[in-house]
Amino acid sequence: MFSEREARREAKRYRRKGLDSTSRKIVELLKAQGVAGRTVLEVGGGVGAIQIELLKAGAARATSIELTPTYEDVAIELLREAGLEDRVERHVMDFADAAAAVTAADIVVLNRVICCYHDMPKLAGAAADHAREVLALSFPRESWFTQMGIAFMDLGLRIFRREFQVFYHPPKKILAKCEQHGLKTIANRPGLAWTVAAFRRAA
Numbered sequence: 001m002f003s004e005r006e007a008r009r010e011a012k013r014y015r016r017k018g019l020d021s022t023s024r025k026i027v028e029l030l031k032a033q034g035v036a037g038r039t040v041l042e043v044g045g046g047v048g049a050i051q052i053e054l055l056k057a058g059a060a061r062a063t064s065i066e067l068t069p070t071y072e073d074v075a076i077e078l079l080r081e082a083g084l085e086d087r088v089e090r091h092v093m094d095f096a097d098a099a100a101a102v103t104a105a106d107i108v109v110l111n112r113v114i115c116c117y118h119d120m121p122k123l124a125g126a127a128a129d130h131a132r133e134v135l136a137l138s139f140p141r142e143s144w145f146t147q148m149g150i151a152f153m154d155l156g157l158r159i160f161r162r163e164f165q166v167f168y169h170p171p172k173k174i175l176a177k178c179e180q181h182g183l184k185t186i187a188n189r190p191g192l193a194w195t196v197a198a199f200r201r202a203a
Helices: 003-019 020-032 049-056 069-081 093-102 119-127 144-159 171-179
Strands: 039-043 060-068 087-094 105-111 131-140 185-189 196-203
Touching: 003 069, 003 131, 020 131, 020 185, 020 196, 039 049, 049 060, 049 069, 049 196, 060 069, 069 087, 093 119, 105 119, 119 131, 119 171, 131 171, 131 185, 144 185, 171 185, 171 196
Parallel strands: 039 060, 039 105, 060 087, 105 131
Antiparallel strands: 131 196, 185 196
């Protein structure tokens, strides 16, 4: 699912077309909240396209946390092309398990990540705790066809004995978990397949 070949395909799409629609919504939301001079932490950012766009928009520095090393070479290539290699720190680890070793940031991003992780409360809670100002998330929208699609996808992965699994976590529980960690919901925008939500640290 997350091979070097897929990473190169993702980078090729980004070079040709820019951000996909869900990633674009996240970046637009964050720009509206203010990114100039801010630090960014992205968990599961793949080739790092969102980080690049936020740095171009004025963010100071970014940290990338990936669970698999297959994106690293391609992500570094994109950073070099953008002249941003010295402004991004990349790590390969399980963020939910190793969160204590990761420095908090002004902005935290989890784009299409929560549905790939079995323990939503642990991951969402760690992300919320690391957001000094804003947390932006995307996750499958609440609908019967989304839940059915995820169920069929997960069944196929099991049939072909893939280690990767897809999980449906109810959006209300995701929002509630983030708010339990001191954040206030400032955006909740369901799309056709993905919901984009943003939270700000409560005063």
